[in-house]
Amino acid sequence: MSKGITSRETDYSQWYNELVVKADLAEHSAVRGCMVIKPYGYAIWEKMQAALDKMFKDTGHSNAYFPLFIPKSFFSKEASHVEGFATECAVVTHYRLKNDGTGNIVVDEEAKLEEELIVRPTSETIIWNTYKGWIESYRDLPILVNQWANVVRWEMRTRLFLRTAEFLWQEGHTAHATKEEALAEAEQMLNVYADFAENWLALPVIRGRKTENERFAGALDTLCIEALMQDGKALQAGTSHFLGQNFAKAFDVKFTAKDGKLDYVWATSWGVSTRLMGALIMAHSDDQGLVLPPKLAPIQVVIVPIFKTEEEQMAIGALADTLISELKSKGISIKYDDRDTHRPGFKFAEWELKGVPVRIAVGTRDMQQGTVEIARRDTQAKETVSQAGLADRVEQLLIDIQQQIYNKAAAFREANTVSVDTYEEFKRVLEEEGGFVAAHWDGTRETEQLIKEETKATIRCIPLNNPLEQGTCVRTGKPSIQRVLFARAY
Amino acid sequence: MSKGITSRETDYSQWYNELVVKADLAEHSAVRGCMVIKPYGYAIWEKMQAALDKMFKDTGHSNAYFPLFIPKSFFSKEASHVEGFATECAVVTHYRLKNDGTGNIVVDEEAKLEEELIVRPTSETIIWNTYKGWIESYRDLPILVNQWANVVRWEMRTRLFLRTAEFLWQEGHTAHATKEEALAEAEQMLNVYADFAENWLALPVIRGRKTENERFAGALDTLCIEALMQDGKALQAGTSHFLGQNFAKAFDVKFTAKDGKLDYVWATSWGVSTRLMGALIMAHSDDQGLVLPPKLAPIQVVIVPIFKTEEEQMAIGALADTLISELKSKGISIKYDDRDTHRPGFKFAEWELKGVPVRIAVGTRDMQQGTVEIARRDTQAKETVSQAGLADRVEQLLIDIQQQIYNKAAAFREANTVSVDTYEEFKRVLEEEGGFVAAHWDGTRETEQLIKEETKATIRCIPLNNPLEQGTCVRTGKPSIQRVLFARAY
Numbered sequence: 001m002s003k004g005i006t007s008r009e010t011d012y013s014q015w016y017n018e019l020v021v022k023a024d025l026a027e028h029s030a031v032r033g034c035m036v037i038k039p040y041g042y043a044i045w046e047k048m049q050a051a052l053d054k055m056f057k058d059t060g061h062s063n064a065y066f067p068l069f070i071p072k073s074f075f076s077k078e079a080s081h082v083e084g085f086a087t088e089c090a091v092v093t094h095y096r097l098k099n100d101g102t103g104n105i106v107v108d109e110e111a112k113l114e115e116e117l118i119v120r121p122t123s124e125t126i127i128w129n130t131y132k133g134w135i136e137s138y139r140d141l142p143i144l145v146n147q148w149a150n151v152v153r154w155e156m157r158t159r160l161f162l163r164t165a166e167f168l169w170q171e172g173h174t175a176h177a178t179k180e181e182a183l184a185e186a187e188q189m190l191n192v193y194a195d196f197a198e199n200w201l202a203l204p205v206i207r208g209r210k211t212e213n214e215r216f217a218g219a220l221d222t223l224c225i226e227a228l229m230q231d232g233k234a235l236q237a238g239t240s241h242f243l244g245q246n247f248a249k250a251f252d253v254k255f256t257a258k259d260g261k262l263d264y265v266w267a268t269s270w271g272v273s274t275r276l277m278g279a280l281i282m283a284h285s286d287d288q289g290l291v292l293p294p295k296l297a298p299i300q301v302v303i304v305p306i307f308k309t310e311e312e313q314m315a316i317g318a319l320a321d322t323l324i325s326e327l328k329s330k331g332i333s334i335k336y337d338d339r340d341t342h343r344p345g346f347k348f349a350e351w352e353l354k355g356v357p358v359r360i361a362v363g364t365r366d367m368q369q370g371t372v373e374i375a376r377r378d379t380q381a382k383e384t385v386s387q388a389g390l391a392d393r394v395e396q397l398l399i400d401i402q403q404q405i406y407n408k409a410a411a412f413r414e415a416n417t418v419s420v421d422t423y424e425e426f427k428r429v430l431e432e433e434g435g436f437v438a439a440h441w442d443g444t445r446e447t448e449q450l451i452k453e454e455t456k457a458t459i460r461c462i463p464l465n466n467p468l469e470q471g472t473c474v475r476t477g478k479p480s481i482q483r484v485l486f487a488r489a490y
Numbered sequence: 491m492s493k494g495i496t497s498r499e500t501d502y503s504q505w506y507n508e509l510v511v512k513a514d515l516a517e518h519s520a521v522r523g524c525m526v527i528k529p530y531g532y533a534i535w536e537k538m539q540a541a542l543d544k545m546f547k548d549t550g551h552s553n554a555y556f557p558l559f560i561p562k563s564f565f566s567k568e569a570s571h572v573e574g575f576a577t578e579c580a581v582v583t584h585y586r587l588k589n590d591g592t593g594n595i596v597v598d599e600e601a602k603l604e605e606e607l608i609v610r611p612t613s614e615t616i617i618w619n620t621y622k623g624w625i626e627s628y629r630d631l632p633i634l635v636n637q638w639a640n641v642v643r644w645e646m647r648t649r650l651f652l653r654t655a656e657f658l659w660q661e662g663h664t665a666h667a668t669k670e671e672a673l674a675e676a677e678q679m680l681n682v683y684a685d686f687a688e689n690w691l692a693l694p695v696i697r698g699r700k701t702e703n704e705r706f707a708g709a710l711d712t713l714c715i716e717a718l719m720q721d722g723k724a725l726q727a728g729t730s731h732f733l734g735q736n737f738a739k740a741f742d743v744k745f746t747a748k749d750g751k752l753d754y755v756w757a758t759s760w761g762v763s764t765r766l767m768g769a770l771i772m773a774h775s776d777d778q779g780l781v782l783p784p785k786l787a788p789i790q791v792v793i794v795p796i797f798k799t800e801e802e803q804m805a806i807g808a809l810a811d812t813l814i815s816e817l818k819s820k821g822i823s824i825k826y827d828d829r830d831t832h833r834p835g836f837k838f839a840e841w842e843l844k845g846v847p848v849r850i851a852v853g854t855r856d857m858q859q860g861t862v863e864i865a866r867r868d869t870q871a872k873e874t875v876s877q878a879g880l881a882d883r884v885e886q887l888l889i890d891i892q893q894q895i896y897n898k899a900a901a902f903r904e905a906n907t908v909s910v911d912t913y914e915e916f917k918r919v920l921e922e923e924g925g926f927v928a929a930h931w932d933g934t935r936e937t938e939q940l941i942k943e944e945t946k947a948t949i950r951c952i953p954l955n956n957p958l959e960q961g962t963c964v965r966t967g968k969p970s971i972q973r974v975l976f977a978r979a980y
Contacts, residue, residue: 029620030564031557031607036620039552039635046553062529063536067521068609068640068656069580072587074520076595086587090559091597092609093583095644097562097576105566107581107606116597117521119558119582119609130519130526139831145529150558150640154585166558341629 005353007287012231016282020160023290023354025277033158033165040354041277043298045168048276049148051200051295052170055192061144061172066126068150069117074125077250081124084217088154090119090165119152124218124269127173128247135175135265137256142185143175161278162235162490169273175265177257179244182266183221186242189270190223193238201276202293202406203227203283204413205237206436206485208461213448216269220244226460226485228413229282232434234460234487237279240270278490283409284378290355291378293405294398299335301327301394302356306344306363313338316362319387323360323372326391332398352377357401358394378405419483423474426486430457436487440480442473451475457486495843497777502721506772510650513780513844515767523648523655530844531767533788535658538766539638541690541785542660545682551634551662556616558640559607564615567740571614574707578644580609580655609642614708614759617663618737625665625755627746632675633665651768652725652980659763665755667747669734672756673711676732679760680713683728691766692783692896693717693773694903695727696926696975698951703938706759710734716950716975718903719772722924724950724977727769730760768980773899774868780845781868783895784888789825791817791884792846796834796853803828806852809877813850816881822888842867847891848884868895909973913964916976920947926977930970932963941965947976 005018020026025041037045053063069092076082096111120126127145134140152166161167172189176182190207197205205225215222219241227237248254248264255265284291294300303323305316320336327334335356337347344361351359361373372390375382378401385393416435420426429437441447441459451474452458462484471480495508511517515531527535543553559582566572586601610616617635624630642656651657662679666672680697687695695715705712709731717727738744738754745755774781784790793813795806810826817824825846827837834851841849851863862880865872868891875883906925910916919927931937931949941964942948952974961970 027620027623029557029616031559031561031616034557034559036557037555039554042554043552045555062533064529064532065527065535065658067519067524067526068642069521069524071521072595072597075587082587082595086589086595089585089587090582090607091584091587092580093597094581095579097565097572097579097581097608099576105562105572105576107562107583117580118587126519126521130517133517152558168555 005287005289008230009287015287016278017160019281019285019289025281025290026160028160031165033155035160035164035166037168037274040298044280044292044296045274045277047296047298048200049170052192052196052272053148055196056146056170056172059188059192061146061174063148064145065147065149066123066130068120070120070123070126072116072118074129075118077125078218078246081218081246081250085121085153089121090152090154092117092119120149121151121153122269122271123147123149123151123171124173124243124247125251128251128253128267131173131175131265132251132253135253135255138177138258141175141177141255141265142181144172144185145174146170146172159278161274161281164274167274169271171269171271174268175248175253176268177255177266179266182244182268183242186221186223186240186268186270189268190225190238190240193240193270193272194225196272197225197227197237198406200293200295201237201280201283202295202402202409203237203279204406204410206461206463208463208466208485210239210461211445211448211459211484213445214458216241218243218246219269220246223464224461226487227279227283228409228416228436228487229279229490230412231282232416232488234436234489235275235279235282236460236489237276238270238272241268243267243269282490284405285355288349288380289353291405292355292357294357294402297355297357298333299351299354299356300333300398301358301360302335302337302347302351303360303362304337304344304347304351306361308364312364312367313340315367319362319367323387323390327394330391330395332394348375358397360390360394376401378408421471421474426474427455430455430486430488434488436460436485438483438485439474440469440471440482441484442476442478442480447473447475447478451486456488458489460485460487460489495777495779498720499777505777506768507650509771509775509779515771516650518650521655523645525650525654525656527658527764530788534770534782534786535764535767537786537788538686538690539660542682542686542762543638545686546636546660546662549634549678549682551636551664553638554635555637555639556613556620558610560610560613560616562606562608564619565608567615568708568736571708571736571740575611575643579611580642580644582607582609610639611641611643612759612761613637613639613641613661614663614733614737615741618741618743618757621663621665621755622741622743625743625745628667628748631665631667631745631755632671634662634675635664636660636662649768651764651771654764657764659761661759661761664758665738665743666758667745667756669756672734672758673732676711676713676730676758676760679758680715680728680730683730683760683762684715686762687715687717687727688896690783690785691727691770691773692785692892692899693727693769694896694900696951696953698953698956698975700729700951701935701938701949701974703935704948706731708733708736709759710736713954714951716977717769717773718899718906718926718977719769719980720902721772722906722978724926724979725765725769725772726950726979727766728760728762731758733757733759772980774895775845778839778870779843781895782845782847784847784892787845787847788823789841789844789846790823790888791848791850792825792827792837792841793850793852794827794834794837794841796851798854802854802857803830805857809852809857813877813880817884820881820885822884838865848887850880850884866891868898910964911961916964917945920945920976920978924978926950926975928973928975929964930961930972931974932966932968932970937963937965937968941976946978948979950975950977950979
């Protein structure tokens with residue numbers, strides 16, 4: 001089976017689709033819009049989960065688990081929330097199948113639910129209905145809970161990892177005694193996401209605020225991190241919502257404050273999903289395959305012996321044993337690929353496709369000279385180095401690669417973020433160059449919508465700490481107080 | 491709020507239900523049969539997951555993720571499988587809600603699925619449909635994959651952890667080139683489960699084989715671990731199935747063997763679930779609350795300072811800081827409970843209820859004498875010991891407690907396993923004493939069914955390596971070649 005993939009230049013979209021499948025990350029399932037996450041892809045997701053979970057716990061959160069199903073009536077309690085999700089809900093209506101007597105398995109119409117159940121697209125409603133029973137006074141607050149779960153949003157056009165009917169995610173749901181505390185929590189979690197994106201995914205992100213149009217259904221304020229992909233399109237990589245008292249009011253969750261007064265509880269929610277896998281792939285990979293930041297690579301180093309005779313294989317194997325134990329003692333994950341069913345060139349291409357950050361090749365001449373060949377995946381640079389001190393060198397190299405991948409993505413974003421002041425230029429940049437476009441906007445929903453219809457660009461965010469600057473809207477010429485970031489987006 | 495719970499003697503079932511809720515492990519949700527797993531309960535489940543996940547990986551397995559939904563037609567392909575699960579399936583029939591124009595949210599009848607989707611009760615069918623695309627030759631085998639997931643079985647009578655409509659579990663699904671390899675895998679995973687039960691849950695288990703009646707729907711052979719609860723009822727704690735070529739045939743999954751011949755692939759599946767939480771609670775806990783084996787306790791040690799003045803609080807706090815850092819350096823998890831809103835007696839009762847294995851109390855006299863009071867949760871024994879060398883002592887104590895909890899459960903099972911030779915005695919033991927009853931059985935489904943109807947006892951398993959022994963069936967007097975283990979069961 002050929003491992004070659006379409007180049008980014010030829011067809012970026014096709015490149016992505018092929019890469020996800022050929023690198024064994026995921027594939028389409030037989031169920032419309034649902035994916036199978038394969039072991040290699042899932043191993044990356046597990047590393048993301050472990051890192052995020054630790055960050056959540058370090059900031060005082062605990063995990064819990066709430067039901068997959070949400071009664072339709074709950075779902076309807078927060079008006080803008082149901083409006084946002086109603087058109088993409090999988091609905092359970094029956095609880096039994098039966099044999100129809102001719103050998104066919106059919107839905108048993110006698111087992112119809114009195115009230116339909118929605119497969120959770122997000123869990124605010126079921127969780128706030130639960131919190132009602134947990135909260136009486138300020139002593140019960142804050143509640144700092146996270147859930148790792150699957151959710152379902154019935155999307156019509158799906159793409160592996162980026163947009164699937166079922167996806168995996170985490171959703172934090174916190175309850176607070178004060179507005180200030182909830183606002184601080186929403187901001188804290190945005191910062192956790194940004195740290196994770198930058199330090200683990202090696203992905204520079206812009207922290208910002210969504211416009212009203214793009215806000216989460218039910219939120220008063222949605223904070224987000226936005227990243228730029230190699231084709232110049234933006235990708236929202238995580239969101240953190242300040243929900244005000246909306247859900248507390250919908251589910252009647254009040255608490256007695258220190259001063260004895262009854263008030264509704266303040267809320268946040270925040271989430272990232274398997275969509276991060278899509279961001280990871282699209283931001284860094286190349287025409288040879290995946291480029292994985294070492295911190296998230298399931299295999300960080302592959303060692304490929306190059307031998308002709310069994311004797312040579314044995315000798316290199318003995319060296320490899322030593323190397324492997326030295327690298328493992330540093331916590332580095334290693335694969336020793338001594339399959340005799342494939343040639344070295346085939347193996348090199350396979351591990352490039354799979355994005356292993358460092359490849360070490362050892363041949364007979366290396367054995368004579370006390371050397372190995374090291375190749376780094378990100379730059380594809382090769383170097384012949386001494387076997388002595390190799391573990392230290394590899395350890396440092398992994399750190400360098402992590403940093404270099406980040407730097408490259410940061411330089412790309414830098415080069416693809418421009419300020420424009422006319423609508424002509426705005427449209428030209430979007431059409432010819434892509435990237436983030438910083439432009440003045442008059443602050444209305446209508447103009448935002450108009451620009452979207454005319455250019456397919458949306459306001460990705462209003463960056464936090466955005467400098468105020470007098471100007472005129474690129475579309476309407478009306479006054480504006482700041483530039484906002486536009487882009488076409490995933 | 492009183493933390494007192496019904497005693498086991500008074501009403502074992504009620505004791506369990508109250509304990510689960512009052513110890514903050516889980517509660518019933520607003521969705522029929524579905525539970526909310528609260529942070530403290532989920533923290534125990536996370537520890538179980540981490541230990542099991544490591545054991546799976548150490549035996550060569552990887553994690554992956556398959557869709558939540560299974561098309562009805564897939565589900566129907568393996569006849570005995572669908573027969574086993576059809577009556578408890580949640581069925582998705584629509585994918586959209588709408589506003590009916592009067593403000594009510596209703597199911598949009600225009601968004602009806604062409605084929606209904608089943609919320610997975612187990613994933614053999616969707617996984618074997620996927621494996622078909624992964625397997626061509628013996629080189630693609632074995633596939634050793636596990637999934638951590640939620641599943642739904644529409645149970646009519648539910649109990650927290652023991653039997654819920656939605657539960658969390660892991661399901662391993664492996665594919666092999668030979669029958670022998672699949673049989674060895676099924677046995678290996680049974681042994682992993684038994685090791686986990688004994689070494690982590692501190693729960694002695696019997697490894698055995700299910701009778702045809704009790705086999706997993708679609709399996710040729712079901713291996714199981716069975717444990718005894720304090721009320722004398724048995725609980726199936728894990729199962730490992732040899733599926734033969736049933737699913738490979740249903741989904742047409744063939745491979746080319748080394749000799750070039752085409753054959754169907756051999757399969758196993760194996761799972762444990764949040765039911766283990768129920769087993770953990772029922773096996774060890776007492777009338778004061780949970781008794782947690784230290785290896786699974788989210789908090790292993792609680793330190794309670796006993797003070798009157800702020801000065802005393804400060805002095806004890808300084809000692810506690812030292813103790814905590816010593817204990818943490820040994821990997822022990824600690825809670826320092828210096829809340830000034832509650833009295834020490836209240837705290838003692840609360841941590842007993844929550845099953846914290848070791849409590850350390852430090853008062854003013856202790857400060858003068860260089861001592862602390864240590865109380866172990868399992869035996870409730872207290873001891874005043876020197877502050878010097880405390881960390882080493884606590885470390886050893888946690889090991890002792892883990893062992894002692896196991897020993898106690900093993901002794902209980904030993905005392906509650908009897909061999910009987912007459913049906914009168916069989917019924918009397920079940921009625922008056924409970925426990926495992928080893929009795930001769932004629933090997934037929936009919937007799938097994940009859941005994942179940944007459945005594946509510948089922949054959950829990952035929953122990954592996956069961957000694958053969960000539961005898962006569964307790965119910966029919968027909969010849970029998972071995973005793974099998976009967977019990978009433980959860």
